[in-house]
Amino acid sequence: MDEMIRIDSVDVYNKLFGFETRHPLITVVDLSEATRWPLRTKFAYGVYALFLKDARCGDIKYGRKSYDYRDGTIVCFAPGQVVEVEMAPDTRPAGYGLLFHPDLIRGTALGQEIRNYSFFSYETNEALHLSDEERQTIRDTLQKVEQELDHAIDKHSRRLITANVGLLLDYCMRFYDRQFITRSEVNSDILTRFERLLDAYFDTDMQRQEGLPSVKYFADKVFLSSNYFGDVIRKLTGMTASEHIQNKVIDRVKEQLLSSDKTASQIAYELGFQYPQHLSRMFKRITGLTPNEFRQQS
Incomplete structure (x- = not known):
């Protein structure tokens, strides 16, 4: 196992995988465009992270247990969590990721509500499995965040970015509620x-x-x-x-x-x-x- 990598900022994550940092506190990435990636690593997260996986390309472990994920699933991590990722040989990541630093939402409505999104602390057998329609909803919302990151930063940027991140998390809450029913x-x-x-x-x-x-x-x-x-x-x-x-x-x-x-x-x-x-x-x-x-x- 390689030395543990501390993801204390979005820039650290972007440099690790070869992505451009467009905003110091938040990033949206297309995992298929990564120019490098470690095959087996432990990550200590200091940021919030949400990944929409398009393909199973390895194992994600929290503690000693593996996430229950497959194509079209979402896994989430919160600051303070340590996650082990082991890529399968001859594969590359596929899907999308959203990472944001706690400072982005500090003092905002989302910052006050972030504890309500309990799925950031879910562990094993608890990934969010999406239908094709739900997956498209998540992707569309991620694109709204991306559009704001491409826009020149102005006095509205932070409010619009956090509002769209909150919208994304609200959709995840809705889809988790659906999953609780389908797994009744x-x-x-x-x-x-x-x-x-x-x-x-x-x-x-x-x-x-x-x-x-x-x-x-x-x-x-x-x-x-x-x-x-x-x-x-x-x-x-x-x-x-x-x-x-x-x-x-x-x-x-x-x-x-x-x-x-x-x-x-x-x-x-x-x-x-x-x-x-x-x-x-x-x-x-x-x-x-x-x-x-x-x-x-x-």
Whole structure:
């Protein structure tokens, strides 16, 4: 494996692949026009990157897992992510890329909303698979960004560029929503496994050693990123994964309150709470009653 390459600016990326830098904070590239490319490299991204792949020409790994991508898919990376790319022999990249530095959107509406585009933190088996029509929509939007990059920079440039980048990301959100629906059978299996894992966590008393379970714990168990896992659960149920965990905890508390003489503090420690008052606050927020009020009322 070659030394890790840090992509801290769009200029670093452009020089690496032989592209012209037209704007210091953003670039749109046609990967088929690259004049050079490493066959096997690790990239540490300091910029946002979105790639529309026209052909599978190798493997993209995040951590120890490979992206589920094929012709006509989108993969995205955010600053701070490390990605391993291994090109297949006698192939060359094909498709389009958009890379932009966080400074481009700092202080803009897009900068305030960028965290809502959770697909930048998706990991494996989570690439966005596009229809031909969707792919053309993405390509058309990329061309709008390119047109602005070809235009002389003026006082409108930044607003128009960020607006078109935001439009592109909104289309990706729409297409991901469609993909959640078309993969409903697979996603329903994820929900079923989540519910089983959640029951098993408390049935085996793991909370006594590990404390309350996290969303990441269950995401890791089903081999998904926390963001993608959370989005699947929310799309299927209308509730976040954290809300599911909290509801399971509340159900366990109610069961203990009604079937034993244990105090609320005892129940809290048994369920993995570090402090009993944390349980009381959660219980009151969700049920409208304190644990003792619930026991007396029932």
